[in-house]
Amino acid sequence: MTRTTARPRPRPRRSCLAVPGSNPRFLDKAKGLNSDQVFLDLEDACAPPAKPGARKNIVAALNEGGWGDRLRVVRVNDWTTRWTYRDVIEVVEGAGANLDCIMLPKVQTPEQVVALDLLLAQIETANGLDVGRIGIEAQIENALGLINVNAIAAASPRVETVIFGPADFMASINMKSLVVGEQPQGYDVGDAYHHALMSILMAARAYDKQAIDGPYVQIRDVDGYRRVAARSAALGFDGKWVLHPGQVDAANEVYSPRQDDYDHAENILDAYDYFTSVAGGAVGAVMLGDEMIDEASRKMALVISAKGRAAGMERTEVWAPPES
Numbered sequence: 001m002t003r004t005t006a007r008p009r010p011r012p013r014r015s016c017l018a019v020p021g022s023n024p025r026f027l028d029k030a031k032g033l034n035s036d037q038v039f040l041d042l043e044d045a046c047a048p049p050a051k052p053g054a055r056k057n058i059v060a061a062l063n064e065g066g067w068g069d070r071l072r073v074v075r076v077n078d079w080t081t082r083w084t085y086r087d088v089i090e091v092v093e094g095a096g097a098n099l100d101c102i103m104l105p106k107v108q109t110p111e112q113v114v115a116l117d118l119l120l121a122q123i124e125t126a127n128g129l130d131v132g133r134i135g136i137e138a139q140i141e142n143a144l145g146l147i148n149v150n151a152i153a154a155a156s157p158r159v160e161t162v163i164f165g166p167a168d169f170m171a172s173i174n175m176k177s178l179v180v181g182e183q184p185q186g187y188d189v190g191d192a193y194h195h196a197l198m199s200i201l202m203a204a205r206a207y208d209k210q211a212i213d214g215p216y217v218q219i220r221d222v223d224g225y226r227r228v229a230a231r232s233a234a235l236g237f238d239g240k241w242v243l244h245p246g247q248v249d250a251a252n253e254v255y256s257p258r259q260d261d262y263d264h265a266e267n268i269l270d271a272y273d274y275f276t277s278v279a280g281g282a283v284g285a286v287m288l289g290d291e292m293i294d295e296a297s298r299k300m301a302l303v304i305s306a307k308g309r310a311a312g313m314e315r316t317e318v319w320a321p322p323e324s
């Protein structure tokens with residue numbers, strides 16, 4: 001099957017809202033929330049007897065519309081279950097034109113991504129959909145998945161995100177804690193998730209994917225959410241799951257640049273453009289206030305500027321070239 005569609009440009013995923021597919025009321029309510037993404041869940045938020053009904057609810061909710069420009073994602077069950085193929089067939093045949101990505105949980109090998117890619121291509125071809133448009137979000141949730149994360153990220157051009165699933169991951173490595181996202185008691189020498197987060201981030205950046213942090217389950221503790229989100233945001237993650245409407249604004253804020261960083265980044269870009277031009281003296285390293293900026297500063301500024309622009313931020317302070 002030939003791909004007929006170029007991959008869409010990555011869109012912001014600061015807040016990725018989990019919605020159980022088994023609950024039509026929650027599906028409806030999610031349309032009014034300000035998250036960058038919704039993912040309608042057929043996996044752990046749906047008990048086994050509720051899964052067939054949830055597939056139907058999800059197809060109906062996607063086709064009904066009302067999602068604005070939110071990314072519409074469906075999380076299917078993982079390939080070790082008996083549900084995956086039917087989840088994908090029912091959802092993509094029923095609502096493929098109104099769906100942006102399939103999220104595949106508990107990915108352990110690149111072959112599992114390839115299997116989903118092939119199944120999607122057949123369904124797209126048979127149903128007259130653009131082949132290759134629907135993306136894949138790969139959740140890393142166990143030791144084998146983390147060991148294979150680089151190959152998983154590279155397994156298909158459909159992969160758009162690599163996501164950390166802390167709850168299943170903690171269980172997979174026998175971590176001595178039941179509090180998802182918080183440090184395990186007794187580990188007092190750093191961040192117990194640093195290796196997992198960094199490995200996921202490296203794989204995502206190496207293959208030009210987005211890196212997404214998973215859930216924080218103390219849903220009433222918004223300060224706790226901010227604290228944990230701020231860590232992965234500081235490393236470079238693009239967004240985090242939200243399990244409750246109260247976490248949405250926190251995610252949108254934490255994964256957007258701060259206003260002064262955004263202004264600073266845009267000013268670095270303008271100043272660097274000017275000073276490297278003939279009119280500005282064609283120099284490679286220049287002073288912006290008390291700071292020396294060069295090509296590497298420009299690259300860092302591009303990252304912050306892209307995140308700020310994607311979040312719709314406006315400049316509050318604009319650099320001007322010196323008067324000659």
Ligand code: GLV
Pocket residue numbers: 105141164165166167168169214215
């Ligand atoms: C999410 O699926 C998790 O396991 O944390």
Ligand code: MG
Pocket residue numbers: 044105141165167168
């Ligand atoms: Mg999980």
